[in-house]
Amino acid sequence: MTGKFDIFELLIGDPGERDYEKKPVIIQGITGNFGSAHARLMKAYGTNVVAGITPGKGGQDFEGIPVYNSVQEACKNVDAKISGIFVPAPFFLKAAKEALDNGIKLLVAIPEHVPVRDAIDVVEYAKSKNARIIGPNTPGVIVPEITKIGIMPHQPFKPGTTAVFSRSGTLMYEVSFHLSKAGIGQRIALGIGGDPINGTNLIEAFELIRHRDDVESVVIVGEIGGDAEEQLAEYIMKINFTKPVVGYIAGRSAPKEKTMGHAGAIIYGNYGSAESKISSFTNANVPVAKRPAEIPELLLRKMKK
Amino acid sequence: MRLLEYQGKQLFSEYGIPVPVSQLALDEQEALEASKKIGFPLMLKSQLTVGGRGKAGAIVKCSNESEFITKFNELLHKDVKGELPKGILVEGMINIAKELYVSLFLNRGKRCFTLISSNEGGVNIESVDSKIIIDLPHTGLSKELVQDLATRLGLEAKPATLFVDFILKLSHLVKDKEAELAEINPLAILSDGSCMALDSKVIIDDNSIFRHPELKKFQQVSELQARAEESGFSFVELDGNIAIIGNGAGLVMSTLDLVNDNAGKPGAFLDFGGRATTETIYQALEVISKIPRIKAILVNLFGGIVRTDLVAQAILNAYSDGIIGVPIYARISGAESVKAKEMLAGSRAKIYDSVEEAISSLMSHVSGSSS
Numbered sequence: 001m002t003g004k005f006d007i008f009e010l011l012i013g014d015p016g017e018r019d020y021e022k023k024p025v026i027i028q029g030i031t032g033n034f035g036s037a038h039a040r041l042m043k044a045y046g047t048n049v050v051a052g053i054t055p056g057k058g059g060q061d062f063e064g065i066p067v068y069n070s071v072q073e074a075c076k077n078v079d080a081k082i083s084g085i086f087v088p089a090p091f092f093l094k095a096a097k098e099a100l101d102n103g104i105k106l107l108v109a110i111p112e113h114v115p116v117r118d119a120i121d122v123v124e125y126a127k128s129k130n131a132r133i134i135g136p137n138t139p140g141v142i143v144p145e146i147t148k149i150g151i152m153p154h155q156p157f158k159p160g161t162t163a164v165f166s167r168s169g170t171l172m173y174e175v176s177f178h179l180s181k182a183g184i185g186q187r188i189a190l191g192i193g194g195d196p197i198n199g200t201n202l203i204e205a206f207e208l209i210r211h212r213d214d215v216e217s218v219v220i221v222g223e224i225g226g227d228a229e230e231q232l233a234e235y236i237m238k239i240n241f242t243k244p245v246v247g248y249i250a251g252r253s254a255p256k257e258k259t260m261g262h263a264g265a266i267i268y269g270n271y272g273s274a275e276s277k278i279s280s281f282t283n284a285n286v287p288v289a290k291r292p293a294e295i296p297e298l299l300l301r302k303m304k305k
Numbered sequence: 306m307r308l309l310e311y312q313g314k315q316l317f318s319e320y321g322i323p324v325p326v327s328q329l330a331l332d333e334q335e336a337l338e339a340s341k342k343i344g345f346p347l348m349l350k351s352q353l354t355v356g357g358r359g360k361a362g363a364i365v366k367c368s369n370e371s372e373f374i375t376k377f378n379e380l381l382h383k384d385v386k387g388e389l390p391k392g393i394l395v396e397g398m399i400n401i402a403k404e405l406y407v408s409l410f411l412n413r414g415k416r417c418f419t420l421i422s423s424n425e426g427g428v429n430i431e432s433v434d435s436k437i438i439i440d441l442p443h444t445g446l447s448k449e450l451v452q453d454l455a456t457r458l459g460l461e462a463k464p465a466t467l468f469v470d471f472i473l474k475l476s477h478l479v480k481d482k483e484a485e486l487a488e489i490n491p492l493a494i495l496s497d498g499s500c501m502a503l504d505s506k507v508i509i510d511d512n513s514i515f516r517h518p519e520l521k522k523f524q525q526v527s528e529l530q531a532r533a534e535e536s537g538f539s540f541v542e543l544d545g546n547i548a549i550i551g552n553g554a555g556l557v558m559s560t561l562d563l564v565n566d567n568a569g570k571p572g573a574f575l576d577f578g579g580r581a582t583t584e585t586i587y588q589a590l591e592v593i594s595k596i597p598r599i600k601a602i603l604v605n606l607f608g609g610i611v612r613t614d615l616v617a618q619a620i621l622n623a624y625s626d627g628i629i630g631v632p633i634y635a636r637i638s639g640a641e642s643v644k645a646k647e648m649l650a651g652s653r654a655k656i657y658d659s660v661e662e663a664i665s666s667l668m669s670h671v672s673g674s675s676s
Contacts, residue, residue: 089512090516112578113511113512114512115512115513116411116485116510116512116513117483117510124416151579167555168558168559169553169579170551170552170555171556171559174556174559174607177607194554196411196413197413201414223554223558224558226413226414227414228414231414248559250555250556250562251558251561251562252562252565253562253564253566254561255543257354259541260541260554261539261541261553261557261558262555265558269356270431290562291559292559
């Protein structure tokens with residue numbers, strides 16, 4: 001199902017390549033408040049933002065980044081395989097398909113409140129194009145000190161060999177902050193997204209780093225809702241995943257049948273409950289931290305074994 | 306958005322899915338009128354969004370008018386798991402020959418819709434062994450697929466035909482209305498072979514409501530909730546006395562857990578999202594100020610991009626405008642946090658470097674003032 005999709009190839013490339021560590025990125029919705037603020041921050045971080053797209057604003061220039069009317073127009077002028085989408089949720093479906101139709105292979109879907117039907121459509125469409133979606137409702141993906149596509153602040157992230165996969169944005173920052181403080185840097189931090197449908201789910205995220213020597217450990221930041229953590233736990237046991245893994249689950253005290261901020265964070269009966277996730281992780285020999293600040297300690301202990 | 310039973314049944318009727326004759330009653334007068342129209346015996350069903358109504362005694366049978374009034378008033382004022390009914394559905398009795406279970410829901414892991422059915426309806430499906438599970442192709446449910454299902458469920462000629470029609474209609478409803486779940490338990494097969502939905506549990510994708518104006522009438526939003534949503538916040542009212550505010554759903558949930566671990570009782574969950582400005586924080590404090598039982602506010606803000614001095618300014622404004630009168634315990638990390646601390650010195654707000662420290666100070670205040 002996951003094929004041989006290589007996110008590192010897309011994000012960083014090989015040392016021999018001209019654009020090694022400088023892979024071109026386009027920003028859809030670059031002239032909106034949100035898109036422009038983050039395009040600026042990404043560029044400042046070192047992300048090679050080569051074009052922006054806003055229909056009707058083609059020909060303009062955003063702080064040295066050329067703006068085009070469509071992805072098609074942009075892709076005639078630049079050779080980007082990565083797009084960050086910052087359009088409002090109702091326009092996501094159209095923007096995403098447009099990107100996939102024009103050779104984008106990694107689509108970072110920032111918008112929150114994308115309808116489930118649109119998310120399923122886009123994920124299916126991406127599969128047919130051998131492309132990958134991160135999100136929707138994700139803070140994006142960062143390879144510390146190389147590139148970031150998303151809305152995360154860069155301060156919490158330091159380069160290293162851990163992978164952080166998180167269903168929550170702010171907790172991804174919080175956990176990475178604690179890891180960095182403890183001297184554990186990250187090779188990659190990727191926001192799975194807070195919605196019920198994730199373009200890259202936890203298992204698919206694990207597949208991205210499974211065979212990589214530059215990733216030595218994994219931190220999972222899960223939360224209530226759905227059964228992605230339970231399925232991940234089964235996967236970890238089934239493939240006998242050997243890198244040290246530590247987990248955290250937010251929402252232990254959340255009431256049932258209430259959407260806790262994220263569209264995907266809702267418990268029905270035992271389905272989606274924190275207890276179910278924690279017991280699955282424990283069963284798969286993945287220690288679960290009680291507090292975000294406890295994660296580095298658990299990981300260091302696990303790495304020593 | 307979880308629809309109430311009667312709302313779900315309204316949708317069913319629109320799609321030609323048979324339901325028993327019924328009428329919603331909000332008071333005794335309406336109930337009496339409904340009973341006259343429907344006739345005895347009949348059922349009274351409390352309209353709640355929480356599950357487990359049957360077990361909680363919120364569904365009762367009435368044989369005559371004298372017990373009807375008593376039972377109606379009892380149900381109308383009976384809360385189940387803290388929720389009062391939004392009316393009572395008065396419904397005609399149905400003679401059931403056989404009960405099935407059907408659920409069509411969003412399968413998050415497989416990113417498709419899945420149909421679960423069983424010929425053991427009317428009970429908790431989790432305890433049933435004989436479930437038939439079909440993952441729907443992205444093209445939707447085909448007639449052949451449902452015909453095959455009817456056979457596997459052991460339905461005979463007439464009920465099988467009507468069942469196929471029933472399920473196809475349900476699948477249209479789920480698709481058109483962008484439901485995440487449509488569960489019918491039980492789906493009754495009557496003695497004449499027809500199918501009928503005796504209950505409904507329908508959940509609509511909240512994020513799709515913008516293209517379904519026809520469903521807006523079903524939204525049950527408290528005034529406070531509406532206010533919070535207007536400002537772009539995610540807000541859940543809880544029953545404790547500590548309001549928890551932060552930037553990010555996961556972070557606020559995590560803070561809720563920490564408060565709970567320290568024997569605190571969260572009274573509100575408020576996520577003001579990624580764009581924290583002086584104005585949004587002020588609005589968040591305004592929402593919280595409308596909950597009288599709140600004794601303290603815990604702010605957990607992980608910054609970086611967020612300017613914490615803007616947050617400090619909002620807190621100062623809220624105090625000087627008299628919006629809030631309770632102390633604020635804040636963990637604010639991020640840009641300008643030294644400045645933010647200086648700004649708040651001398652106010653009723655205290656800033657801490659870690660959320661653990663903020664909670665421990667907050668707890669000594671809350672437990673001190675309640676004893």
